[in-house]
Amino acid sequence: MADIAKRLQEQILSARDAGTKLNIIGGNSKSFMGRVSSGEPLMVAGHSGIVSYQPVELVLTARAGTPLTELVAALDEQGQMLSFEPPRFSNESTLGGTLACNQSGPGRPWWSSVRDQVLGIRLLNGRGEHLRFGGQVMKNVAGYDVSRLQAGAMGSLGLITEVSLKVLPKPAVTRTLVFDMPLNEALGLMNRRAAEPKPLSAACWLDNRLYLRLSGAQAAVDATVRQWQGQGEQLDDGDAFWAALRDQELAFFDGAAPLWRFSVNPTAANPALEGDWLLDWGGAQRWYRGDASMAQMQELAEAAGGQVSLFRGGDRQGEVMHAQSPVLQTLQQRLKQSFDPDGVFNPGRLYSWM
Amino acid sequence: MTDQDKPGKAQLAEMFRDFIDAEYVIVDEETLRPYECDGLSMYCEMPLIVVLPETVQQVQRVLRICHQYSIPVVARGAGTGLCAGAMPHAEGVVLSLAKFNRILSIDPLARSARVQPGVRNLAITEAAAEHGLYYGPDPSSQIACTIGGNVAENSGGVHCLKYGLTVHNILSVEMLSVEGEKLIIGSQGLDSCGMDLLALITGSEGLLGIVTEVTVKLLPQPEKAQVVMAAFDSVQQAGDAVGGIISRGIIPAGLEMMDTHAIRAAEDFAKAGYPRDAQALLLCEVDGTAEEVQEHITQVEGLFATFGATSVRTSQSEAERALLWKGRKSAFPAVGRISPDYYCMDGTIPRGQLAHVLTEMQRMSDEYQLRVANVFHAGDGNLHPLILFDANVPGEFEKTEEFGARILELCVEVGGCITGEHGVGIEKIRQMPIQFNEQELVQFNAIKDAFDPAGTLNPGKGVPTLRHCQEHRALETKPAPASMTTKGAA
Numbered sequence: 101m102a103d104i105a106k107r108l109q110e111q112i113l114s115a116r117d118a119g120t121k122l123n124i125i126g127g128n129s130k131s132f133m134g135r136v137s138s139g140e141p142l143m144v145a146g147h148s149g150i151v152s153y154q155p156v157e158l159v160l161t162a163r164a165g166t167p168l169t170e171l172v173a174a175l176d177e178q179g180q181m182l183s184f185e186p187p188r189f190s191n192e193s194t195l196g197g198t199l200a201c202n203q204s205g206p207g208r209p210w211w212s213s214v215r216d217q218v219l220g221i222r223l224l225n226g227r228g229e230h231l232r233f234g235g236q237v238m239k240n241v242a243g244y245d246v247s248r249l250q251a252g253a254m255g256s257l258g259l260i261t262e263v264s265l266k267v268l269p270k271p272a273v274t275r276t277l278v279f280d281m282p283l284n285e286a287l288g289l290m291n292r293r294a295a296e297p298k299p300l301s302a303a304c305w306l307d308n309r310l311y312l313r314l315s316g317a318q319a320a321v322d323a324t325v326r327q328w329q330g331q332g333e334q335l336d337d338g339d340a341f342w343a344a345l346r347d348q349e350l351a352f353f354d355g356a357a358p359l360w361r362f363s364v365n366p367t368a369a370n371p372a373l374e375g376d377w378l379l380d381w382g383g384a385q386r387w388y389r390g391d392a393s394m395a396q397m398q399e400l401a402e403a404a405g406g407q408v409s410l411f412r413g414g415d416r417q418g419e420v421m422h423a424q425s426p427v428l429q430t431l432q433q434r435l436k437q438s439f440d441p442d443g444v445f446n447p448g449r450l451y452s453w454m
Numbered sequence: 455m456t457d458q459d460k461p462g463k464a465q466l467a468e469m470f471r472d473f474i475d476a477e478y479v480i481v482d483e484e485t486l487r488p489y490e491c492d493g494l495s496m497y498c499e500m501p502l503i504v505v506l507p508e509t510v511q512q513v514q515r516v517l518r519i520c521h522q523y524s525i526p527v528v529a530r531g532a533g534t535g536l537c538a539g540a541m542p543h544a545e546g547v548v549l550s551l552a553k554f555n556r557i558l559s560i561d562p563l564a565r566s567a568r569v570q571p572g573v574r575n576l577a578i579t580e581a582a583a584e585h586g587l588y589y590g591p592d593p594s595s596q597i598a599c600t601i602g603g604n605v606a607e608n609s610g611g612v613h614c615l616k617y618g619l620t621v622h623n624i625l626s627v628e629m630l631s632v633e634g635e636k637l638i639i640g641s642q643g644l645d646s647c648g649m650d651l652l653a654l655i656t657g658s659e660g661l662l663g664i665v666t667e668v669t670v671k672l673l674p675q676p677e678k679a680q681v682v683m684a685a686f687d688s689v690q691q692a693g694d695a696v697g698g699i700i701s702r703g704i705i706p707a708g709l710e711m712m713d714t715h716a717i718r719a720a721e722d723f724a725k726a727g728y729p730r731d732a733q734a735l736l737l738c739e740v741d742g743t744a745e746e747v748q749e750h751i752t753q754v755e756g757l758f759a760t761f762g763a764t765s766v767r768t769s770q771s772e773a774e775r776a777l778l779w780k781g782r783k784s785a786f787p788a789v790g791r792i793s794p795d796y797y798c799m800d801g802t803i804p805r806g807q808l809a810h811v812l813t814e815m816q817r818m819s820d821e822y823q824l825r826v827a828n829v830f831h832a833g834d835g836n837l838h839p840l841i842l843f844d845a846n847v848p849g850e851f852e853k854t855e856e857f858g859a860r861i862l863e864l865c866v867e868v869g870g871c872i873t874g875e876h877g878v879g880i881e882k883i884r885q886m887p888i889q890f891n892e893q894e895l896v897q898f899n900a901i902k903d904a905f906d907p908a909g910t911l912n913p914g915k916g917v918p919t920l921r922h923c924q925e926h927r928a929l930e931t932k933p934a935p936a937s938m939t940t941k942g943a944a
């Protein structure tokens with residue numbers, strides 16, 4: 101629990117003067133993501149603590165190094181939650197890293213993503229300037245949305261030092277239904293269910309089983325369970341299943357085989373690729389385990405209306421994110437230049453050219 | 455490029471007529487007139503030329519010509535904006551997207567629609583209705599405003615407390631850069647690799663590119679929706695009731711407040727049955743499954759009573775629900791009837807500051823001798839004070855503007871911001887330095903530079919430009935010079 105922004109600022113300024121590069125590290129729980137980055141470690145975990153939390157306003161502001169576990173505990177006491185269900189790859193996972201890597205859990209299509217819930221940030225740019233964007237209110241359209249721009253930038257634009265978020269009340273009740281079902285059938289059903297006005301809050305397919313989570317008012321959840329259950333059964337420890345899915349602790353995620361993440365049209369036919377698949381986000385996020393080339397995977401992702409990244413394992417010297425079109429690549433290089441003219445932060449972490 | 459090389463008006467029009475129907479290249483004063491302002495008619499400027507292209511290729515050619523000769527380009531949707539964002543540039547071209555009014559496809563299973571930028575907000579919901587779907591954000595101007603304008607302003611509506619703003623409800627945009635190059639931002643998935651450019655574009659007020667196609671998310675129509683109307687003797691009580699609902703874990707679909715002036719004006723206009731003697735009125739809509747709505751409505755009614763409501767009424771039919779909303783949705787025109795002119799502000803504040811802000815505003819209202827009516831997206835703290843004035847009284851608009859500026863300063867002072875959904879445009883450019891320091895404004899300008907180095911896309915709007923950009927870049931780490939200009943401001 102400390103404010104070390106001054107020290108971080110000095111480190112950035114002296115790196116800039118010395119012409120050295122910095123590798124931003126929060127809880128170090130996502131070091132497996134992105135490309136291997138050179139640069140001296142810039143440790144942010146010390147910049148930690150909740151700055152303000154007003155449950156009635158549904159707004160929480162915390163320093164970027166604050167562990168997610170600390171936020172979740174504070175929200176729990178008030179019956180509230182981080183609605184984007186951020187993965188906790190370890191107990192040290194931080195708020196800043198979650199935003200920079202754009203990490204959201206199973207409820208994402210229904211309950212929003214981390215980028216959706218960000219209201220404002222403070223950021224140290226490559227000139228060592230400590231800037232504030234957005235705010236602590238629900239709606240703010242003054243200036244460009246620099247806060248949400250950070251989602252997925254993986255620290256390439258600067259060091260996020262503080263984040264304000266919209267938080268939400270926890271649902272009164274949650275139930276999970278499980279059905280035995282092959283992939284294609286499950287894909288169709290997930291999408292049809294998502295088009296119904298019911299309290300669906302997560303939909304996942306794994307090992308020939310479809311999992312649907314319902315959350316909301318007691319009466320609504322009970323009634324939907326009655327209407328949808330059919331041949332399915334209720335899972336007793338549903339919450340444990342979704343938490344394990346969120347934190348990638350299911351057996352599917354074990355082992356060293358490369359883990360690919362597809363972010364695609366939820367209705368797209370699944371790529372014809374032998375091997376293990378896990379479908380989440382009602383079909384919009386799909387995981388695949390196995391060796392493949394980036395070029396081959398990109399082709400499959402584009403056919404499915406989306407993009408792919410090599411999430412974990414495999415070759416982390418090559419590109420691990422879906423290629424950008426030439427115009428978007430130039431644009432992102434120019435944006436990088438506008439925030440970090442000397443390329444101090446996370447060189448090559450997101451793309452080799454960034 | 456020297457001024458001599460620049461084509462004159464007639465020459466430029468000739469170039470456009472080469473590939474756009476002559477009648478859609480407008481140069482005569484009478485036909486240009488309706489384009490001189492947007493919904494904020496106090497700010498006017500006649501453009502050089504208005505073009506209404508019909509194809510993306512035509513838009514590309516317009517952009518290439520304007521880029522070549524450094525001619526300002528101002529995109530325009532329906533012109534309902536409330537910040538003079540679409541106000542023309544005297545030496546520039548207005549690029550109207552009005553002819554891009556086709557819904558290209560609806561995918562009911564994937565719950566998305568591909569639409570052209572000139573499609574009206576409500577038209578999307580109407581087209582999606584046959585699939586039991588709708589488009590979430592519902593600005594009060596939804597019959598008229600376009601999705602392109604919505605993306606440019608990141609517009610909200612009375613239902614954005616639960617369903618989010620434009621930025622939460624779009625999947626991708628196709629955009630043309632200032633050079634006319636095509637960019638696809640976003641995908642059919644829920645996110646893309648790299649920095650979130652889709653968020654950056656949303657709310658960028660036509661300063662970064664021209665949106666030529668939008669893919670929006672569609673939501674299932676709720677099974678049921680009901681609205682509870684509650685009257686209170688004070689805004690403080692009503693404000694506390696809002697907090698009470700949210701602390702109870704209920705996120706209403708919409709939660710709106712009106713003060714006594716707004717209640718009376720709306721009632722006279724819409725005959726919705728609002729209690730004319732109330733000091734504050736809350737409209738709380740709950741939607742979801744039939745069971746859920748029943749459960750929540752009972753809770754909300756109980757809470758309102760606990761917080762001292764003098765009357766509580768719950769809609770018993772769709773017609774009654776529509777009627778209760780009609781008053782709120784027509785609050786602006788309603789206020790327009792009780793005063794020759796009104797000026798709509800758009801600050802956002804932490805909800806807890808409501809009573810303080812309203813009291814201060816009343817004090818200023820007395821000071822300036824100008825009445826103010828308040829409608830308020832209470833759930834998310836977005837305030838719309840409407841200052842009533844008469845433009846024909848010399849000096850009264852200036853006084854109104856000053857009053858408005860002080861309201862915005864107050865919003866920033868209590869931890870809020872100068873605009874929640876209407877945008878900065880020209881109107882609030884002078885308040886930008888209140889919310890942002892110079893380094894932050896320099897960073898905004900650097901973002902603009904990354905997209906539009908010559909600064910020809912909607913110049914003078916959104917972000918104050920630094921007069922000495924060149925010098926400024928050379929100085930970089932030194933403190934920024936204090937020379938902000940609001941170039942182009944009327």
Ligand SMILES: Cc1cc2nc3c(=O)[nH]c(=O)nc-3n(C[C@H](O)[C@H](O)[C@H](O)COP(=O)(O)OP(=O)(O)OC[C@H]3O[C@@H](n4cnc5c(N)ncnc54)[C@H](O)[C@@H]3O)c2cc1C
Pocket residue numbers: 492493528529530531532533534535536538539540551571592593594595598599600601602603604605606607608609610611612659660661663664665666786787875876912
């Ligand atoms: C009575 C009334 C009620 C309103 N209620 C609400 C409300 O509840 N919520 C809310 O958020 N707003 C509201 N507004 C404001 C306004 O309707 C919105 O800002 C709307 O999004 C503007 O859309 P438009 O098509 O009219 O855009 P315009 O006014 O034509 O343009 C707005 C801005 O967008 C840019 N632009 C337009 N099209 C494009 C494009 N294709 N590419 C790039 N830039 C483009 C323009 O350059 C301009 O800067 C209201 C306005 C009125 C008059």
